[in-house]
Amino acid sequence: DAGVTQSPTHLIKTRGQHVTLRCSPISGHKSVSWYQQVLGQGPQFIFQYYEKEERGRGNFPDRFSARQFPNYSSELNVNALLLGDSALYLCASTRQGSETEAFFGQGTRLTVV
Amino acid sequence: QKEVEQNSGPLSVPEGAIASLNCTYSDRVSQSFFWYRQYSGKSPELIMSIYSNGDKEDGRFTAQLNKASQYVSLLIRDSQPSDSATYLCAPSNQAGTALIFGKGTTLSVSS
Numbered sequence: 565d566a567g568v569t570q571s572p573t574h575l576i577k578t579r580g581q582h583v584t585l586r587c588s589p590i591s592g593h594k595s596v597s598w599y600q601q602v603l604g605q606g607p608q609f610i611f612q613y614y615e616k617e618e619r620g621r622g623n624f625p626d627r628f629s630a631r632q633f634p635n636y637s638s639e640l641n642v643n644a645l646l647l648g649d650s651a652l653y654l655c656a657s658t659r660q661g662s663e664t665e666a667f668f669g670q671g672t673r674l675t676v677v
Numbered sequence: 678q679k680e681v682e683q684n685s686g687p688l689s690v691p692e693g694a695i696a697s698l699n700c701t702y703s704d705r706v707s708q709s710f711f712w713y714r715q716y717s718g719k720s721p722e723l724i725m726s727i728y729s730n731g732d733k734e735d736g737r738f739t740a741q742l743n744k745a746s747q748y749v750s751l752l753i754r755d756s757q758p759s760d761s762a763t764y765l766c767a768p769s770n771q772a773g774t775a776l777i778f779g780k781g782t783t784l785s786v787s788s
Contacts, residue, residue: 597775606681606765606778607721620774655721656776663709663773666719 568657569670576675577645585640585672587655596638598630599654607654613638645676683777685764689785696753698782700766707768710742712751715763725751756786
């Protein structure tokens with residue numbers, strides 16, 4: 565079975581630009597969560613979506629937004645990129661919410677220059 | 678107070694030894710607890726989940742949970758050089774909408 569897939573794997577953007585990251589969950593999983601991991605830190609929660617509805621939002625500015633599609637795939641959008649947005653962006657897939665086992669994709673390494 | 682605390686390490690153990698990784702958390706109502714392994718430059722990989730007090734064993738790994746003490750640990754028996762990685766402790770939040778990660782403990786197993 566395919567695991568969680570994310571695209572692209574690497575991305576370089578300029579300050580002020582916009583970026584869209586994509587995630588496809590494990591087949592049968594209906595919940596997708598997004599996390600940001602900066603070097604030397606644990607992942608930080610950004611959003612959780614379940615059945616296309618936002619179920620949770622972390623402490624991130626409104627420049628961050630996400631959505632989930634009918635096939636349960638998801639997009640994370642970040643506007644007006646800052647240097648501090650450079651990080652590994654991780655997508656996690658669970659059957660339901662975060663009380664159940666979450667499996668991560670390989671991540672998207674975003675560099676803002 | 679930090680929500681999830683782990684010793685950053687590095688924790689160094691010889692091959693074949695037992696590695697003990699500890700984690701404390703602040704949210705008393707967390708119900709689900711997970712341990713992830715993360716190799717340098719890679720994404721976290723789920724290795725253990727535990728939901729009730731006591732021990733849970735899976736191969737060389739044993740997770741221990743004590744909700745009264747707000748403490749969860751991971752024991753790795755017969756440590757191998759391939760176990761060298763950062764281990765992340767992650768309780769779920771009260772709403773079950775997020776995992777709250779610690780900074781992780783770096784484990785180094787020497788052959």
